[in-house]
Amino acid sequence: MWEAELPVLRALRGRPGHAAAPGPSDEASVYARNPTASPEAWRRQRIEAFALLDDSRLLQSYRLATLILRDRDEAEDATQEAIARAWSSWETLRDRTRFDAWFDRILANVCRNRIRHVRTIRVVELDDAFDFPAADRHAETIARLTLEPAFARLSSDQRVIVVLRFWRDLQIEEIADRLGLPAGTVKSRLHYALKALRAAIESSEEAGR
Amino acid sequence: MTGKPLDPEQAIRDWLAESVPSQLPASLKEALEEATSRPAGRVEPWSGASSHRLRWAGRVAAVAAVLAIAVSGLYLFGHGRTALPGTSPSASPGATGSPDGRPSPEPATSSPWPEPTVVALPGSTWRLASAFPALVAPDSEPYRSPVFALASGGFVAFVPTASGQSSAYQSSDARPMAFRTEGPTRTPVSSWETRVYGSFDGAHWIGQSVLPGNTATVTAVAQSGVGVEIVAVGWTGVSPNTTATAWTSSDGQTWSAVAMPGSNGVEAVGVVHGPAGFLAWANGPTSTLMWASGDGTSWRRLETSGLPAEVGPDCLFSVGDGWAAAISGDKAQVWQSTDGARWTLAWQGPAATSPVEGYYMGPIAESPDGGYVSFGEATQGGGPLEFPSDIQIWTSKDLLHWTRASRVPRPGWVDDFTAFPSGYVAAGQTVSQNGGEPSQYGSLGVWVSEDGESWRPLAGLPSIAMVDVLSVVGDGASVVVTFVDSSGNLQMLAGHESK
Numbered sequence: 224m225w226e227a228e229l230p231v232l233r234a235l236r237g238r239p240g241h242a243a244a245p246g247p248s249d250e251a252s253v254y255a256r257n258p259t260a261s262p263e264a265w266r267r268q269r270i271e272a273f274a275l276l277d278d279s280r281l282l283q284s285y286r287l288a289t290l291i292l293r294d295r296d297e298a299e300d301a302t303q304e305a306i307a308r309a310w311s312s313w314e315t316l317r318d319r320t321r322f323d324a325w326f327d328r329i330l331a332n333v334c335r336n337r338i339r340h341v342r343t344i345r346v347v348e349l350d351d352a353f354d355f356p357a358a359d360r361h362a363e364t365i366a367r368l369t370l371e372p373a374f375a376r377l378s379s380d381q382r383v384i385v386v387l388r389f390w391r392d393l394q395i396e397e398i399a400d401r402l403g404l405p406a407g408t409v410k411s412r413l414h415y416a417l418k419a420l421r422a423a424i425e426s427s428e429e430a431g432r
Numbered sequence: 433m434t435g436k437p438l439d440p441e442q443a444i445r446d447w448l449a450e451s452v453p454s455q456l457p458a459s460l461k462e463a464l465e466e467a468t469s470r471p472a473g474r475v476e477p478w479s480g481a482s483s484h485r486l487r488w489a490g491r492v493a494a495v496a497a498v499l500a501i502a503v504s505g506l507y508l509f510g511h512g513r514t515a516l517p518g519t520s521p522s523a524s525p526g527a528t529g530s531p532d533g534r535p536s537p538e539p540a541t542s543s544p545w546p547e548p549t550v551v552a553l554p555g556s557t558w559r560l561a562s563a564f565p566a567l568v569a570p571d572s573e574p575y576r577s578p579v580f581a582l583a584s585g586g587f588v589a590f591v592p593t594a595s596g597q598s599s600a601y602q603s604s605d606a607r608p609m610a611f612r613t614e615g616p617t618r619t620p621v622s623s624w625e626t627r628v629y630g631s632f633d634g635a636h637w638i639g640q641s642v643l644p645g646n647t648a649t650v651t652a653v654a655q656s657g658v659g660v661e662i663v664a665v666g667w668t669g670v671s672p673n674t675t676a677t678a679w680t681s682s683d684g685q686t687w688s689a690v691a692m693p694g695s696n697g698v699e700a701v702g703v704v705h706g707p708a709g710f711l712a713w714a715n716g717p718t719s720t721l722m723w724a725s726g727d728g729t730s731w732r733r734l735e736t737s738g739l740p741a742e743v744g745p746d747c748l749f750s751v752g753d754g755w756a757a758a759i760s761g762d763k764a765q766v767w768q769s770t771d772g773a774r775w776t777l778a779w780q781g782p783a784a785t786s787p788v789e790g791y792y793m794g795p796i797a798e799s800p801d802g803g804y805v806s807f808g809e810a811t812q813g814g815g816p817l818e819f820p821s822d823i824q825i826w827t828s829k830d831l832l833h834w835t836r837a838s839r840v841p842r843p844g845w846v847d848d849f850t851a852f853p854s855g856y857v858a859a860g861q862t863v864s865q866n867g868g869e870p871s872q873y874g875s876l877g878v879w880v881s882e883d884g885e886s887w888r889p890l891a892g893l894p895s896i897a898m899v900d901v902l903s904v905v906g907d908g909a910s911v912v913v914t915f916v917d918s919s920g921n922l923q924m925l926a927g928h929e930s931k
Binding site: 273276278281282285286289290293295298299302303306307310370371385386389390399403404405406407408410411414415417420421424425 | 438440441443444445447448449451453455456457459460461463464468671672697699715716718742743744
């Protein structure tokens, strides 16, 4: 039933000018990782895994990239890149039940690389629906506007961790697992990032008084 | 405008929640359709966007530049193996120990050792060394600098490389890494050997041996000069299944390995030598872990107190009969200890003057006047960070107390600094403009300075794009800039003078 709904599955059946499915030589390489799986079973596993990337999941990934990169065009490119990498390196996913975390990790790494290499940070546009605050929210608004440059100064690793912690609500151990880092490293980076962001907020409060 | 103080964490949550996009771009569904129409196993991460094509152009330019240097090379270093600087030639390359200190039965390596080649930069005394084995980094780990300066002069390099097969270096998980290729099968590298090279000048490198223990990662080196001359620390295994390990050698060819006590799941990140012996440290999940040793071969775990629990030291120094630890952050700190166990705060840097103004310490080097200098960072005001932030120069006479000195513009995106006989060297990436837009990637940038304030590009440096600068280290006479391209190819640029 779900096959009819996803473009990815239509694509797997073949599109003009594109390879329809893994060729025998490619399959031979990936089957070699799991000799007990038949070619058909392997193909089905991959299809089922990428079926998780429905519109809702893609939007979540795009949002994650936007928050890390603070640039929607960059986030769009990063999400595209993550999709391509995930599909191409499917054989590197050892535990197929961890597809979701694995894709997050790829996306986070793509974002980190982009921050590191582009080294250009643009201020993200606020949603059109963003209402100008009432007077009693003045301090909060100033704090959030101050957060933008403070966040932009964080390292790429710090930004990824802040977003995973405070937007995804992941615990230290979960972030460490997703990023493949020791928990102590995640804790340390989050500590420094929070100190910087907290200083920005406190300073904005001082200015608002 | 009064009221209860904001909850910072809630403010961050609210700020993040406010700025998420509400709609999925149609291009992502198209990208998914296109990507999944390809067979697996072929990494084509750069297709479909103009910026990606620029990256490929950069890669081609980098290769062309290196080839041009090679073709017009003025000097090709000869073959042969000798001992590390300051030692005598003895055995042929071979692993001679295991992590428990016993001799290792397996052969050192069955794969060939590419001979590093050396070419002189046109019109310069600087030399570019290349053709090392491609650098291996396990999945999710960034490349680490394999090059360390020796206190006795000269350099040692610990190069992790996959052996015994032809390796196709690709990117997976968006990180440079090595795939092991055996016939049609391609799998991520999960094991590697770490080859040891020595050099007198940073340009001419000689293969020495292989570190005992599979999957060895070296992060720091110290030298006693007496008995055991070289102590390297790091870990074996892949995170989170790591064991902090120390390797020792007196000649660079015969190495012994010992696991640090109580170090399962731990990665040793630094080691320093002083009158009290060796002190190594690691960032533990709840505190900084430290080990002490008199000779580098026998270590004892220290129960530390005083240091911040949240973060570990950036670097440790031998000061007098004890130790000092520098910790960076929004306020730079230096902690001091006489025994490596009990630590007290010796100095704390000035606070930021505003939320968008901060002063950070950075790499520390000895200054020509006999003191010390740190090249840190002074952050700019708010807004887009399209240009490098300023260099904040700190000075110190004792390594313990620092003065915030000059603030000067950065010549480019500088990754590391070190001292040079006639001044200082910095390396990173150049900043260039392309039609008014900041370029996606810069070329390798190396800058020299007599005073640390006025920087100029290194003369004769070719355009080498798509690089990550891993370190800039100096032994007091020479400087080595170590960098790697996106395919994992390791190169070193060595110089002996700044003019």
